[in-house]
Amino acid sequence: MSSSTLTPAGGAPAGEGEHTAQARGRVLPFPITGQEIVLIVVIVALWIALWLGTPAFLTGGSIVPLLVAMAPVALIGIGMTVIIITGGIDVSVASMVMVCAVVVAKAMVDSGISLPVAVLLSMVLGGVLGLVNGVLIAYGRVHAIIITFGTANLFKFVGLRVFGGSTVNGIPDTLDVFGRGAAGRTLGIPHSFLLMLVIAALAWYYLRHTPSGRHLYAIGGDADAARLAGVKVQRRVLSAYVLTGLLTGLAACFVIAQGTSTLAPNVGAGMELSAIAAVVIGGTSIMGGRGSVLGTVLGALLVQTVASGVTQLGWRSQLASLFIGIFILIAVGADLLRQRARRTA
Amino acid sequence: MRKTRTKIAAGLGLALALTVTACGxxxxxxxxxxxxxxxxxxxxxxxxxxxxxxxxxxxxxxxxxxxxxxxxxxxxxxxxxxxxxxxxxxxxxxxxxxxxxxxxxxxxxxxxxxxxxxxxxxxxxxxxxxxxxxxxxxxxxxxxxxxxxxxxASTEGIGQALTDALLTAMGGKGKYAIVSCGQTAQNLNSWIDVQKAYTAQKYPDAEIVDIVYAGEDQAAATQMATDLMNAHPDLTGLVGECTSSAPGVAQAIRDAGKIAKVFSVGLGTPQSMAPYLSDGSSSASILWxxxxxxxxxxxxxxxxxxxxxxxxxxxxxxxxxxxxxxxxxxxxxxxxxxxxxxxxxxxxxx
Incomplete structure (x- = not known):
């Protein structure tokens, strides 16, 4: 249609813009959700409050370590987001971090492997563990939480065997390029955070603008309907767990880099819950079918901001748990309200 | 669909609970x-x-x-x-x-x-x-x-040895903070009580500005030590109260480039502390x-x-x-x- 013949000049471009936005809106949601906007506002407000309330919150010496600390959680969270969108979950990621970290740390101590080999080894190992989860879940037809709960204990056993009842001592500085120290940043920007952001951007594009990315949402919305519509459900689900395994492998390298020169068997403990917390706070529905990695990255940033803020304000350490718990409940509550609104609408 | 989702949610809760207990x-x-x-x-x-x-x-x-x-x-x-x-x-x-x-x-x-x-x-x-x-x-x-x-070792022995070792490195004065681990750990808390009393009594120019709890988590201890250095720009000492936070606080000092500006001591095992003792990010480790x-x-x-x-x-x-x-x-x-x-x-x- 030629708008210039129908409407006077000036109104036309607006009208057309609205039309295309509407047409696109039917296929894709708005690029940023309400929850993500709220998160950005909350994080900005917290940063301003902490800037006013502490001597050095908004300095490189404080923000850089904060970004480094949240990077592995956000990275695992990206994979977890993809999985939760398909209606699944992976509670084995903490054990995967442990297995990857101990194998890579031992290889660095015993054979002095180089940086690329260490990263590759960790990601391949993570990918294999993710493949185990993926195959069992996609073809076993048992809910993901049961399968990954089982593999979490299995992986933990493997990891403890590699540890052999002791710590790994004298880890070399091969991975310091991902660390908190001077070697870990270029022009003040930490490499681990930057790499996580690039991966988040790729994941965002994949989920939003590729057919197979959209299929993941369809599977989470209604797997049977997706299958009838011709989506290769099993293959997509499998790929989500392999992707998470690869990202978890990379995250394990970040964890080694941030740690001390000693690796203890409790490495990674609780990371599955941190990652799920970031995903849920980010607005991804735990029931599947909706969510975005932007929210997850913001969620991870918020959690670390709260943890660091509580320490820098000199408040009691356990208050961080209280605040994060409240954030999770608010996020889940908001998700339930949205679902109810959608059903009645 | 609703039913399965409720089941899934219940399963999630159950499995998380199981995870917690099975960890041990x-x-x-x-x-x-x-x-x-x-x-x-x-x-x-x-x-x-x-x-x-x-x-x-x-x-x-x-x-x-x-x-x-x-x-x-x-x-x-x-x-x-x-x-x-x-x-x-x-x-x-x-x-x-x-x-x-x-x-x-x-x-x-x-x-x-x-x-x-x-x-x-x-x-x-x-x-x-x-x-x-x-x-x-x-x-x-x-x-x-x-x-x-x-x-x-006696509670007094540990608390005093930690305090003496740190304050020797700090020159007998200044602000320091403690990164402890489990909040309910009886031995750590009783050492901290001695550190507080002994510091006040023997080192009147020194002050404990904060005590934080990182659990047995190295990464959390390191990040908390970093946050403490930012919260107190004039901080010159850190104590890692257990074997996971002792190397953690030293790593934080090393990463922040504050070796010889901020000193640390802790209760760390010899092997895990050796790299930090040799570069000066840790001054001493007290153990038995x-x-x-x-x-x-x-x-x-x-x-x-x-x-x-x-x-x-x-x-x-x-x-x-x-x-x-x-x-x-x-x-x-x-x-x-x-x-x-x-x-x-x-x-x-x-």
Whole structure:
């Protein structure tokens, strides 16, 4: 249609813009959700409050370590987001971090492997563990939480065997390029955070603008309907767990880099819950079918901001748990309200 | 659809709960060193093969593994069966499960390093009622029926040694902060109390500005130490109160490029502290001979099972002599603390 013949000049471009936005809106949601906007506002407000309330919150010496600390959680969270969108979950990621970290740390101590080999080894190992989860879940037809709960204990056993009842001592500085120290940043920007952001951007594009990315949402919305519509459900689900395994492998390298020169068997403990917390706070529905990695990255940033803020304000350490718990409940509550609104609408 | 989703949600909750409890049950390589052959009727085999069970706060960390090898060595020499098992995370509930299973096995002596002394007390009572000799080691449960507490060093000794080592590095004055671990850990809290009192009394120009709790998590300890340095730009000292936060605070100083501006001390194992002691991010590590503590623990278990009284001073082996016992507090004391510096860190293999 030629708008210039129908409407006077000036109104036309607006009208057309609205039309295309509407047409696109039917296929894709708005690029940023309400929850993500709220998160950005909350994080900005917290940063301003902490800037006013502490001597050095908004300095490189404080923000850089904060970004480094949240990077592995956000990275695992990206994979977890993809999985939760398909209606699944992976509670084995903490054990995967442990297995990857101990194998890579031992290889660095015993054979002095180089940086690329260490990263590759960790990601391949993570990918294999993710493949185990993926195959069992996609073809076993048992809910993901049961399968990954089982593999979490299995992986933990493997990891403890590699540890052999002791710590790994004298880890070399091969991975310091991902660390908190001077070697870990270029022009003040930490490499681990930057790499996580690039991966988040790729994941965002994949989920939003590729057919197979959209299929993941369809599977989470209604797997049977997706299958009838011709989506290769099993293959997509499998790929989500392999992707998470690869990202978890990379995250394990970040964890080694941030740690001390000693690796203890409790490495990674609780990371599955941190990652799920970031995903849920980010607005991804735990029931599947909706969510975005932007929210997850913001969620991870918020959690670390709260943890660091509580320490820098000199408040009691356990208050961080209280605040994060409240954030999770608010996020889940908001998700339930949205679902109810959608059903009645 | 609604139904399945509710089921999924319920499954999620259940599985998370299971994860929490199951964390403690990972099987380590060194779970036990033999079957409980000498179980049952205690005191029957005059000086014979008693079964001594030790439950650490968590297993797989070098500290308790060193205690384990000391205990094993003692049982080989004295002739007892040494059982060793702890949770994979410092979790009171998981630890309680292990204690219960040893009570059921009917070991002769049960020695625990409790994660939560208050919740451990009723279990120790249960063990004593079942005829098992109970004691604590490394960490005490003072309000329990335990017959002995095998102490690594006196509370005053540790707290004062930590304070002296740090304040020597800091030049006797300045602000410092403590990165502790479990918030309910009795031994850490009593050392901190001594540090507070002793600092106020001996170093009037020094001040403890904050005490934070990182759990047994190295990464959290490192990040908290970083946050503390930012919160207090004039901070010149950090204490890592346990074996995971001692290298953690040193790593934070190294990463922030503040070696020789901020000093740290901690309770770290020699091997994990060696790199930090050599670059100066850690000034000293205060500890005790952990293998000797394990040896003393096993020896005490046998003494209890055998019904022998502890003397005011005890010679335990040719290496461990003059171990004092205070009958009023029932504390058996290994000796004065050990100061580890870059010069002697290489002498220990844990």
């Amino acid at each position: 049950e990972g099987s380590g390589g060194s779970a036990s060193s033999g079957d409980s052959g000498g179980s049952g009727a205690s005191g029957s085999g005059g000086g014979g093969d008693y079964t001594v069970a030790f439950v650490p706060k968590l297993q797989g960390i070098p500290y308790f593994e060193a205690m384990n090898s000391g205990g094993k060595a003692a049982c080989e020499e004295i002739g007892c069966t040494w059982l060793y098992q702890g949770p994979v995370e410092a979790d009171p509930a998981a630890q309680a499960d292990i204690v219960r299973s040893y009570i059921q096995q009917g070991v002769d002596s049960l020695i625990v390093a409790p994660n939560d002394p208050d919740s451990m007390a009723p279990l120790l009572k249960q063990a004593a009622d079942a005829g098992i000799k109970v004691a604590t080691a490394d960490t005490d449960a003072p309000n329990s029926v335990r017959e002995v507490f095998v102490s690594q 001979d952990v293998e000797n503590l394990g040896y003393l623990t096993a020896w005490t278990g046998v003494q209890l099972a055998d019904g022998k009284e502890l003397q005011a001073t005890n010679d335990v082996s040719d290496k461990i002599t003059g171990v004092t016992f205070d009958p009023s507090s029932k504390v058996l004391l290994l000796g004065p603390p050990l100061t580890i510096t870059k010069d002697n860190a290489g002498d220990y293999d844990y």
